[in-house]
Amino acid sequence: MCHIAHLQHAMGGVHWMSSSRPAPLLTASPVRALIDEQINIEGCFLSPNCPVTVCAQMHSEDGDLWESFAHYVAKADGTISLTRDESVGGSYLGCEPMGLLWSLQPAPGGRLGLRLRKKNVETPYVVHMSLLEGHVSPSKSQSTWLAAVTAERWYMAPGVQRIEIRQDGLVGTLFLPPGQGQFSAMLDLWGLGGGLVEYRSALFASKGYASLSLAYVVHEDLPGPKKRVNIGDSYFKAAFQLFKIIIKSVPTELGSSGSALESYPRWRRVEDVECPLLYVLGEDDQSVPNKENADLVEVTLNAAGKSHLFTRLPYPGAGHLIEPPYAPNARRPLYKVEPNKLFAHFGGHHALHAAAQEDCWRKMLAFMESHLR
Incomplete structure (x- = not known):
């Protein structure tokens, strides 16, 4: 029995066996992936042509519940596949393999104006997906729960290094790809919402680029009023020079990157x-x-x-x-x-x-x- 449980976990799905036929099963493959990677979500051992609802729920780092759901009709062989089949209702319509994730919204009754933004890139989003009987709205009615699976969505791949930068007045976080050698590099800047936003840089590093996420406004470690840009051109140039020192050597392919950074429209x-x-x-x-x-x-x-x-x-x-x-x-x-x-x-x-x-x-x-x- 333990072997069966381990096999089911490795497949990315949880279900129980009945004496007559296998119970419904929901799988997600892979169960651990980078945030930009597509996963295959499938259900099987369903009654032929039966209506089902696939629901996704996850909590943000602030504890707010986000959810989505979609209505499907099982094929004659008792299967559904979000990669193959069309949603006929719910949070999205049509064939959308990753619709359950991009259509996530704050659950009814939650706080207004929420935005899903990862703060700690060293932990994943944990998404709980469930398979429900019938075409239902999970927030408004009780339904028979058929199967479930949990998937992890990461911004930072295994082996990526995260290094905090607080030097010469600079405030940033450097992400280095796994392995040794020279990396193509970039300076990652966000808009006037400010703060130190790391998740895009972490994902760039997961794709093989050294990336420095740099704060320049609305950060407690920067000088002057928090909501005012109090640094000038020299700040960004200093960041670029420090970047070159940290990664020890800049490959020749970085000529265009160097021009891009030094020619950033803030000072040219x-x-x-x-x-x-x-x-x-x-x-x-x-x-x-x-x-x-x-x-x-x-x-x-x-x-x-x-x-x-x-x-x-x-x-x-x-x-x-x-x-x-x-x-x-x-x-x-x-x-x-x-x-x-x-x-x-x-x-x-x-x-x-x-x-x-x-x-x-x-x-x-x-x-x-x-x-x-």
Whole structure:
């Protein structure tokens, strides 16, 4: 019996045997994966053509419950596959292999304005998925629980090193890929929401890049008022120089990367850049005039004879914050609470935003592979 239990755990599913036929089984493969990796979610040993609901639930690091669900109809052989089959109702519609994850939203009755943002990249998101009888809404009704499986979603691959940087006034976190040798490198900067955001850098390092996530506003270790940018060009240049020292040597392939960092528009006019620029544009961005900004950059580079350096990635229906794949979209997150609550309008239609994130991440990695390796 212990051997059966171990086998079921290795398969990524939990179910019990009945005397007549195998009980329903829900599997996820692999059960441990990086956040940008697709997993295969399947159910089997169901009654032919029966309606079922697949539900996902997880808690954020702040303890808030997020959930999603989708309605499926089992095939004649008693199986469902999220990679093959279409959802006919619930949090999303159609064939969406990772829909259960990108459609996660705060559970009804929870706090308003939540945004799912990983703080501790050394731990995974733990997603509990269950298979329910019938087409139901898990939050509103009780249903027969048929099977369940748990999956781990990581931003940091095994072997990635995380190194805190507090030197010469710099505030950041360095992530180094597993193994020895020279790594292509990047400086990872976020927007004016501020703080020290690490999860994208951790994922970059998991893909083989040395990545330094750098804080420059809204951080307690930075000088001056917390909500004001009190550092100048020298701060970013110092970060780049320290970066080169830490990784000991910069490979020749980093020539374009060095130009990109030293020519960052914070301290140079955009027409002075000599490096390729990738501009990601969510066309349903309700927060900033994204399209107008992209047009201005493109016109300026065209006038300077540098149109070949500019690549625009427009995504109709995508909102402001285009994350790594399968992250839930927050259309109206809480931006600040003092002195009054302020909600941001990020926009984005969930399915279109999810498709944009998946496509953008693939093209961003290809762009880096082309110019940094």
